[in-house]
Amino acid sequence: MQQRPDEYGDFGTDATHKPYESTPPRRNRRPVVIAVGALLALLLAPVVVDRLAVARVESRTAKAFQMGMHTPTTPDVDVRGFPALTQMASGTLRHVDITAHDLPASDITGPLPVSELSLRLKGLRKSDDDRTALAHSADATALLSYPDVSDALGLEISRGSRPDQVRASVRLLPGDDITVTTTVSVLSGNRIAFRDLEVTGGLLPEVARVAIAKVFEQPIHLRNIPHGLRLRSVTTTGSGLSARLSGESVTFRSGEGT
Numbered sequence: 001m002q003q004r005p006d007e008y009g010d011f012g013t014d015a016t017h018k019p020y021e022s023t024p025p026r027r028n029r030r031p032v033v034i035a036v037g038a039l040l041a042l043l044l045a046p047v048v049v050d051r052l053a054v055a056r057v058e059s060r061t062a063k064a065f066q067m068g069m070h071t072p073t074t075p076d077v078d079v080r081g082f083p084a085l086t087q088m089a090s091g092t093l094r095h096v097d098i099t100a101h102d103l104p105a106s107d108i109t110g111p112l113p114v115s116e117l118s119l120r121l122k123g124l125r126k127s128d129d130d131r132t133a134l135a136h137s138a139d140a141t142a143l144l145s146y147p148d149v150s151d152a153l154g155l156e157i158s159r160g161s162r163p164d165q166v167r168a169s170v171r172l173l174p175g176d177d178i179t180v181t182t183t184v185s186v187l188s189g190n191r192i193a194f195r196d197l198e199v200t201g202g203l204l205p206e207v208a209r210v211a212i213a214k215v216f217e218q219p220i221h222l223r224n225i226p227h228g229l230r231l232r233s234v235t236t237t238g239s240g241l242s243a244r245l246s247g248e249s250v251t252f253r254s255g256e257g258t
Contacts, residue, residue, distance in 0.1 A: 049085070050082065050083045050084055050085050053084060053085055053088060054079050054084045057079055057084070057088065057093070058077040058078065058079055059077075061077045061079075061096065061098070061133075062074045062075050062076070062077040062098075064133065065077070065098060065100060065133075065252065066100075068252050068253035069100060069103055069224070069226075069252065069253075070103075070104055071100050071101065071102060071103055071104070072101075072102055072104075073101055073102070075098050075099055075100035075101070076097075076098070076099045076100075077096065077097070077098050078096070078097040078098075079093055079095075079096050080094070080095040080096070080097065081093075081094045081095055091125050091126075092123055092124065092125045093121075093123075093124045093125070094122065094123065095120075095121070095122060096119075096121040096124045096135075097118075097119065097120055097121070098117075098118070098119040098121065099116065099117070099118045099119070100116070100117045100119075101115065101116050101117075102114075102115060102116075103117055103224045103225070104224070105224060112144060112148055112149065112152040112220055112222075113148055113224065114142045114143065114144060114222070114224055114225065115143045115144060115145040115148065115239075115240060116141075116142070116143040117140060117141070117142050117143075117225065118140060118141045119138055119139075119140045119226070120138060120139045120140070121135035121137075121138045121250070122135060122136050122137045122138065123135060123136030123137065124136075131253060132251050132252065132253050133251065133252055134249060134250070134251050135228075135249075135250045135251075136248065136249070137246070137247070137248045137250070138226070138228070138229060138246065138247055138248075138250040139244075139245070139246045140225070140226075140229055140244070140245040140246065141242060141243070141244055141245070142222065142225060142242075142243040142245060143237075143239065143240050143241070143242055143243075144192075144220070144240045144241040144242075144243065145239060145240040146158055146159070146239065146240050146241075148240070149166075149220070149240065149241060152220065153168075153215055153216070154215060155168040155169070155170060155212070155215060156168065156169040159236045159237070159238060160181050160236060161181075162183075162236075163235045163236055164183050164184055164185070164234075164235060164236065165181050165182070165183050165184070165236060166181065166182060166183075166184060166194070166236055166241075167179060167180070167181050167200075168180050168181070168182070168212070170204070170208070170212060172204075172205075172208060176202070177201070177202060178199065178201060178202035178203070178204045178208070179199070179200050179201030179202060180197055180198060180199050180200060180204070180212060181197075181198050181200050182194040182195060182196060182197045182198070182216055183195050183196045184234050184235075184236065184241060185234070186231050186232065186233060186234055187219050189221070190221065190222040190223070190225070190229070190230065190231040190245075191219040191220065191221050191222070191231070192219055192220040192222070192231070192234050192241065192243065193219045194216035194217075194219070195216075197209075197212065197213055197216060222243065222245075225245065226250050226251060226252035227250065227251045227252065228247040228248065228249050228250035228251055229245040229246065229247045229250055230245060230246060230247045231243055231244075231245050232244050232245060232246055
């Protein structure tokens with residue numbers, strides 16, 4: 001008996017079906033991933049160790065500076081340069097940036113606090129007894145806020161019309177306000193002087209003029225800053241007097257051994 005082609009089905013010769021093709025086995029990429037991960041770990045491990053060491057040094061430096069300068073908050077410290085471990089091993093950090101706020105005034109330092117002090121230190125190392133730190137050189141900016149300058153002088157001080165000028169408001173009688181201006185300049189010994197007093201608003205009696213002139217005769221003395229910094233220039237900003245300083249062999253006390 002002749003078998004019909006469709007009686008049992010012809011799976012091998014039906015043109016609508018392709019012959020079975022085996023899929024090639026997937027390559028196991030797990031060893032490659034493990035090898036790459038191990039290589040990255042070897043490369044990143046020194047970086048992680050270096051950054052952990054930097055964080056520890058920054059914390060210790062901030063604490064020492066806070067204790068030595070008596071700031072109410074911990075300053076921001078940034079140790080720059082990589083790798084830092086080699087710098088620590090040598091005992092000298094190449095570049096250290098410190099930003100501190102509200103350096104207080106006292107009977108010794110004078111009546112005027114420093115609102116913000118930004119330091120850029122080069123070649124920073126600690127003394128053998130860990131009580132002082134010495135920078136080979138430093139650049140700094142000290143901000144003296146207008147409210148603090150006003151308290152120190154006893155007059156309401158604000159920004160003048162020029163970068164070297166401040167304005168003072170004087171109230172002689174209710175509704176009778178006098179405005180005077182004076183220029184700021186640098187004196188030796190880290191002092192800021194006020195000169196060229198000029199009345200710019202209102203009528204100022206001669207007696208009052210003499211009294212105000214005496215207020216500005218006494219320069220502001222910057223003492224609550226690290227030893228070795230020298231005042232180079234002073235300008236007026238929107239928030240206060242900006243004093244730029246620099247020096248070599250700049251030191252500050254760390255208070256206690258750390």
